[in-house]
Amino acid sequence: MSKRTFDSHFHRSNQAYLKNESGTRTEPIRIGFVLLEHFSMMAFTGAVDAIVTANLLSSCPLYTFQTLSTDGDAVRSDLGIDISVNAALLELDIRRFDLLFLCGGYRTPLQPDRQLLEKLREADRLGLTLGGLWNGSLMLAQAGLMNGYECTLHPENRASLEETCPKVRLSTHPYVIDRHRVSCAGASSALDMMLAVIRQHYGQEVVRGIEEILSCDKIGELPDRPMPTVASDPTLPESLKAVLQLMEANIEEPLGMEEIAGLVNLSRRQIERLFHRHIESTPSKYYLELRITRARRLLLQTNESIAAIAVACGFVSTTHFSHCYRDYFGVSPTQARQNRAKSR
Template structure:
């Protein structure tokens, strides 16, 4: 018999929540994608922060950074946003080497000056020659188009700037979509679409699982048309069959004293086999594995976010003993609960 440690892997839904805490071998080892944001005077703060929020949150889902970013102005001076807040930047676009970036976004806004800027155009053309992916937020694509960098590409722009772009840049294919990705060009029309655009970019880089993980974090308080609806502790896909949603909700509500399969089946008026088929079809897991991962995820949060004893966490998450809890935690995270607590914050 071998004593070799058996490493468990999370099913996709819980892997998103726990990605940053898994062993290095399960996360991305590729170099971080380097992004520059060129801030123009009166740029849309909301569009900019939405784009940055997406990549910063992506980094939170990985034990190694997926992205790095820096802010730039043409000459390195501070830039005033559309909110009247002055923003210090990391450097000057005029001295930024294009070889040190992979993507470059021009951040515009409603009151940005759209008159041709030769110095800006020269730097953007240099970035294009170095093969950077170029993007525009709000009316940033207008400034890219002025440099001839949107010729033959489809792009979008804020409605206030559409007429001017159509008149002055006839070789550009202007779209009415809120965001557009066309080969090496990316654009969005405003603040709300900036997040959607960046999520689509991240999806191309790292896949839909990372995107869904970001959405779970950033959409936790999305309330739609029912402001009184409480936030769920975990995101349950409303597109799932109602009986399956009911089972997931029962699991979530019974973590300290987990319900047995027969109890769950009786409470939702299904057979055990029917529940297993639902999990296999819609979650690609078994009920017992899902339930364990739900509990071990809660245990990880309590372990790293509170000072509760390991014994108390063991009970709160439905494990029969601290030894059982420790074995399960090590199986998933590659370290014991006490080691994880010692390493938190590092």
């Protein structure tokens, strides 16, 4: 049987477990986070969460990162927690990084050290992409590195930037990417900013995978809303959502397409057209990928036997399950469990 590939939605859910097929993996992009006194912990962790999750979706790391302070000492965050760092920025060869972010916060002092400014100018001369979280972009502006660039920062610091750095194009957007400059205005926008950076590096499919993991419990203004599934997508026709709900509710004993068609009062051809238009897949392929994805989760997150998992996910035999699993993931279920054990 030829190698199977996942359709869009299930590709995102399974990215971390798919073998890299490009054969041309580049070196990971190297990021340094310079923690300034009283930096925003939430902004920093939001940015880091995005790149750590990106790595989880790849068989090879997409990013490496280090935390830095000017002198190598621990830095106190806005929460009053001292955070240790990997190295002293002023003592490093800045060429070990591709991106450098200055992480500020509401109470971060706004008079940067002369040595820090010179280090930032050196990073610019070497072609690094430079960024600021919260008011970190003000430091870049004070070094003359935002002149002619658009940037954003926290509203509390906008007046200072406008007065002291008139050549900077100040934006009101939550985050801004302008060529080799990146900035966000606060904690809530740091994650979105980093997702936009990742999108530039690795494309929308990786970002969708990250969002699927990190936004599973996003509730907005309705805290009692159930966590989303494909079948709950409000943009889909009600008839298609009914089909998807039937599939999700019948994994152990999969329904035949004629049976599904009868339950939703559609013809098989009508269902196929709905899937082609809205899911970019066929009903049978979607149903199989729904079941193989559930099987992968049970395989790697429980101690259930492979035979029991095969039955629970609607496969006619352990052999059939093993063949399907290998077709999608490139390894047998047994090998997948062994690999998972080695990675812990």
